[in-house]
Amino acid sequence: MQHDISEYISRDEPLFSAPVHVDFDMTNACNLACHHCHAASGRRQHDELTSDEIKHVIADLHQNGVIDLTIARGEPFLRPDLSDILEYADSCQGIYTTVVTNGTLLKRETVKKLSSNCRGINFNISIDGSTPDKLDILRHRKKRDNDKKRQLFAQIIDDAKAISDAGLTLGVSFVASGMNADDLENVYDMAVNELRAKSVTAIRFFPAGFGKNALNELVLKYEKWEKLF
Numbered sequence: 147m148q149h150d151i152s153e154y155i156s157r158d159e160p161l162f163s164a165p166v167h168v169d170f171d172m173t174n175a176c177n178l179a180c181h182h183c184h185a186a187s188g189r190r191q192h193d194e195l196t197s198d199e200i201k202h203v204i205a206d207l208h209q210n211g212v213i214d215l216t217i218a219r220g221e222p223f224l225r226p227d228l229s230d231i232l233e234y235a236d237s238c239q240g241i242y243t244t245v246v247t248n249g250t251l252l253k254r255e256t257v258k259k260l261s262s263n264c265r266g267i268n269f270n271i272s273i274d275g276s277t278p279d280k281l282d283i284l285r286h287r288k289k290r291d292n293d294k295k296r297q298l299f300a301q302i303i304d305d306a307k308a309i310s311d312a313g314l315t316l317g318v319s320f321v322a323s324g325m326n327a328d329d330l331e332n333v334y335d336m337a338v339n340e341l342r343a344k345s346v347t348a349i350r351f352f353p354a355g356f357g358k359n360a361l362n363e364l365v366l367k368y369e370k371w372e373k374l375f
């Protein structure tokens with residue numbers, strides 16, 4: 147017997163009472179200087195929300211039926227209260243929270259604390275290159291010496307492993323641009339086999355923020371993007 151979907155949907159009530167997904171930007175401060183950064187992050191803004199204000203917004207989103215919350219923008223882990231905020235978000239049953247981070251500030255002690263208080267959070271680390279040289283292409287606008295590149299890469303890999311070792315959920319995000327798209331498969335292999343990531347998300351570069359300053363190099367033609375899949 148065939149069912150008609152209209153049997154299940156009341157015409158008087160909307161299907162959703164709120165957006166399913168919300169991106170929540172909590173700081174504009176960032177410790178990296180990414181070539182492609184759509185948010186043009188760098189400095190903290192003077193009027194960023196306090197912990198209590200942020201929790202209030204999360205409570206509001208929760209009560210209104212948002213089910214998917216992503217914390218990103220600058221570098222969220224530059225906020226000293228982030229663990230506390232994540233713990234609060236994790237206590238709101240029914241909201242699936244992801245924090246997107248550059249993976250440079252998650253010291254092993256922070257991860258230890260997160261592993262007892264934030265077990266439901268998805269930790270998504272941005273890794274746009276499979277080697278120190280390739281990662282630096284997007285992650286630093288200025289050319290840097292090899293030691294600095296190696297140090298940054300090692301830090302990110304160490305943070306990603308710390309998340310997996312602690313039994314937390316690791317995801318990896320890769321921005322595919324004209325400068326690094328060929329490296330997606332290598333990052334995928336590293337993420338799944340070495341870092342034990344539960345997901346790999348590829349995002350096609352979009353022109354905004356600092357990314358608008360280097361369009362010729364960064365834009366990824368649709369044909370190439372399509373082929374990547």
Ligand SMILES: C[S@@+](CC[C@H](N)C(=O)[O-])C[C@H]1O[C@@H](n2cnc3c(N)ncnc32)[C@H](O)[C@@H]1O
Pocket residue numbers: 176182183184185218219220221222246247248271272319320321349350351352353354357
């Ligand atoms: C703006 S960052 C903020 C969080 C954190 N600082 C990080 O680097 O992951 C969030 C994600 O957006 C991606 N992103 C930044 N600029 C982008 C752009 N122009 N197009 C597509 N994705 C971009 C980053 O690579 C990162 O995965």
